[in-house]
């Protein structure tokens with residue numbers, strides 16, 4: 460099928476895009492990488508009055524460091540996240556996780572902002588941004604506001620953003636020392652059945668602090684397994700502590716049954732995959748401390 464008729468605008472600045480969104484009073488949509496939007500238009504699931512193309516807005520594609528925080532413009536593409544040495548150094552979880560998204564063509568076009576707004580509960584970027592404690596800046600006709608990713612989602616494919624708001628940038632606090640990630644897909648680089656990301660810091664005594672565990676594909680939105688993570692504070696991520704965290708992670712899930720997997724299967728996998736990722740995190744911490752002492 461082909462998309463229904465729409466008016467096309469190519470914005471040259473973020474301010475112009477916001478003015479255009481305001482002009483259409485909620486009936487326009489932003490066009491970023493188009494990797495989710497265009498299929499939705501072609502299937503006529505969406506019929507916006509206008510598309511506002513932001514691909515020419517350079518100010519939205521910048522990567523910068525500001526007061527110890529890393530700021531990525533909404534139009535930063537997956538391929539930049541994959542290859543930019545600054546992102547690899549400052550946000551290794553993003554650089555690691557992005558390779559699991561789609562294929563090369565999708566990563567050449569898809570953007571961080573588009574992925575966050577699309578709000579796919581299996582999306583890798585929403586999960587990574589949640590675990591890293593990122594904050595989204597949204598600008599609308601009445602000003603700008605900051606929304607922690609932990610408060611961005613209302614449900615599957617639904618955010619708290621107003622239809623006339625443009626996401627301009629995503630800000631990340633300093634990354635934890637260590638990261639780990641794994642996901643299960645039915646086919647290589649397909650949308651995830653289940654994904655788990657974990658981060659944390661390991662002290663010189665081998666004890667862990669600030670552990671965070673995020674899960675994708677097991678609820679309407681990506682979720683933090685907070686009780687599981689807190690249970691690991693002060694431990695050395697022993698096998699017993701990891702097994703207990705895997706058990707606790709089940710408390711935050713409400714998995715769907717869909718074409719990829721049943722709710723029962725996802726529930727079965729959660730403790731297994733959380734344990735697997737935490738063991739990976741422990742190995743990452745141990746190898747870094749070995750490097751330091753050698």
Ligand SMILES: Cc1cc2nc3c(=O)[nH]c(=O)nc-3n(C[C@H](O)[C@H](O)[C@H](O)COP(=O)(O)OP(=O)(O)OC[C@H]3O[C@@H](n4cnc5c(N)ncnc54)[C@H](O)[C@@H]3O)c2cc1C
Nearest residue numbers: 489491492493494495496561569570572573574582583626
């Ligand atoms: C074959 C294929 C495989 C894929 N596999 C995966 C996968 O494994 N994992 C995964 O996470 N995703 C996957 N995707 C989806 C892909 O990640 C999309 O790129 C992403 O979901 C949307 O980003 P985009 O830049 O293309 O946004 P678009 O498609 O342009 O926009 C998506 C939505 O966000 C809105 N929007 C975009 N930017 C902004 C902004 N700055 N402010 C406000 N609203 C905005 C649009 O109006 C639209 O509603 C796949 C897509 C395809 C086609």
